[in-house]
Amino acid sequence: MRVMPLVDEVRVDTDAVLMSHTGVPLTRPTTFRFTLDVNSDQHQKLMSYAGSFRLAYNHQIGRVKANLAQRAAEKTYGIADADLTPALSWSKVSFINHMNAWKNGQDPTSPVNDDGTRGLSWRAEVSADVFETASVNAAQALANWKTSKTATRAGKPVGFPRFKSKHKSIPVFRLRAKYSEGTTSPVRPTGPKSIRFPKLGELTVRQGTKQLRRMLAKGRFRVYAAAFRYEHGRWLVSITGVAAQFHPQRRTTTGRHRPRAGVDLGVKTLAVVADEHGRVLDTIEGVKALQHAQARLKLAGQRYSRTKSNSTGRVKAARRLGKIHRRVKALRAAVLHQLTTQLAQGYTSVTVEDLNAAGMVRNRRLARAVSDAAFGELRRQLEYKCSWYGTDLVIADRWYPSSKTCSGCGTVKADLSLSERTYSCTVCGLVLDRDVNAAINLAKYAPNFKKSQPHLVVA
Template sequence: MAMVRQALRFALQPNCRQRRSLARHAGASRFAYNWGLERERAALEARRAGDSTVPLPSAMSQHREWNSWKKGPDGVPWWPEVSKCVPQEAFRDLERGMRAFWESRAGKRPGPQVHFPRFKKKGRSRDSFRLTGAIHLHRRAVTLPRVGTVHLSEDATRWVARIEGGSVRVTAATLSREADRWFVALAVEAEREIPTSNLASDTIGVDLGVLALATLSNGTIVPGPKALRQGLRRLRRLSRAHSRKRRGSRNRARAARRLARHQARIAAIRRDHLHKLTTQLAKTHGWIVVEDLNVRGLLGNRRLARSLADSGFGEFRRQLAYKSQWYGSHLVVADRWFPSSKTCSRCATVKLELQLSERRYHCSNCGLDMDRDLNAAINLAGWAHPAVTASAAETLTACGADRKTGPRPAGGCESGTGIAPEPTGSIGGPQTPDAFVTV
């Protein structure tokens, strides 16, 4: 048994009083965050001016200072109405944001450059706050400090039983608003049986697509949810309707509410769909290989960007990372320079150029003709297990005429052993062994 962190998310049905309280807490959280950021900036300014004795505030020192400031002459009269954890958690968020910024600047943090924390604006930043302390989940309600007992839209009986049994512990609650609905995400520590291996020892390559949601190296195509495509059509219509209404009019406000509600619904469908896919992948495959897409680079192209953002690549990776641990599989991220789309999965010839519009991969060397995404998925699987590439291309090739005569990639032939794949650097393998990442 191991302890894993997990979030349980429920939609809330607050009454009018609770709705006001939630809004007040979100406002307080934003206010405290900005208050702390202002002091952070003042301290940095003083140090830049040459006074190196000025300490940079920490979440703890900010909280101490806040507690004496809030009651003083410049303080805020509303402080007794909000839970004292809210500013405390806002200062912690700020501290994390500052740390991420410094680490990123020093080159100690992977991923895109992290910008300096910005002030939160009402209406522009997301309404949310975090509570700690006495949080109780009931069958159809949740009790939160200060806010009270709020009805849930769903039944939480299953979790209540586990909390009472002691195998799940609630540590915090994050409240957030999407359009006109409030949600609670309970951070929990749960006991979970983590298998060392899920018995599956195969390797599957996953190519996240533009047209299909994902193409797997075994030939399975996971289509994007139809509800999402239809939803996007309605989204365009609602958004046009909104922009046609006169600014400041009551009609425009109503159109804006309708639009926001619909956006929240689409996000929910997408999340749900991704969860199903990642759970299924992590449960049934030993090794899952995905591409290290430089998402930001791709987002330059607007139409592609929409589809990619819609298929939620970042979220897909995040879910796979923890679910592969839960279900005893392994997530492998291919080197970002590995040309999975341009390489022939049978003879390993690399094309110099491949247009995005070319939906089929045609190899001029060995004659392979295959769906472009499937070819990429097979290459990804082969990136971890070189032998997979050869066998998968053999069985899945549409035209089987030159099956036996086509040149085979050289390299280890140990597919399906469940042993950590050795980056051999052979065809289809990583260029540098240290680029091999297991998350």
């Protein structure tokens, strides 16, 4: 599942660098995640917010689609470009303005109610921000499609935004925290296990709010938004914002005695860390609990598929499946965080493979140890954590043959099958664990590597 960064164009105080009460700049994008404990009224309310978000998003995508179709049809009739139905503006601001006019009954296309009034009759029951953030998301999705089509965007091609389906899309919505400096955040903890949100009021959370509470009190965190999602039968909220920089001592690599490190993600172990001299610095074991949970997940999935639809057994099996799913997800997230923190804090420089390159042949080795979705997440975490701790992050070129190269003499094998767990060099006689060999090569990686670089290649 891809997590969209929650960045809004319409933000408060974006141009000024925010400061904590003691003058530390707030430059560290940070997210606090909580699981909500809601009663059925609150659940209904959150669901209606998510429904409004979906409605607003689909409305925006729909009107752009209709506009594009209209113009395309007119073109086929031979209408001159100047006489075509004008193209809609896709800017976030124009989307927000249209949405407000449409739901408030001031747009020619606003819905008409039975009593003759115009606009969404129930609009006041939902925070206006839900409609606005949905509009921002729709504009962003369209912008992604446009830049992807014109090839100005890296990564996988992005399709034209799809409508959100009531049954297939995960219920989500977002509220922004708009407040000026020196005032209290509208999103704030009100107790050890409760958080207040704009318009929704106080909601109970399962995790402690102490850290968030303290950081807000000292001005060391500024809230931008709260993103809600309903997944596996529970509501989750991510509170995003910027936090104060770490103390300078934590942001420098001086005094860090560990050298440049190459990291290879493997099968037997989650990751192997080595230096350019061929020393293994660390082997990070995969978590047994994760493997165990994954095995249980498979079983629960099989059991679920054997139940009849609409049966009590299916409901029970689904509940069990959901529970194990959540555990696997949580364990996987914990493992990744541990690994990336260890790397970013421990070394002066960290080199990893380019896992994200679009169209890259999937690295099957890793598929079992870490899920495919974790590729991007690992990279994302390393990026921000390395910047937190002042560590250099080097992403090896996607053509760099870290596995096929002999870390002893530099010979590159033309072929190395995935089943070969040991690298044995026919030129210098080096015999080394495959993952260790790859990690050493990554540690040796020079950022100016060229694909055309002369290598001795042996078959």
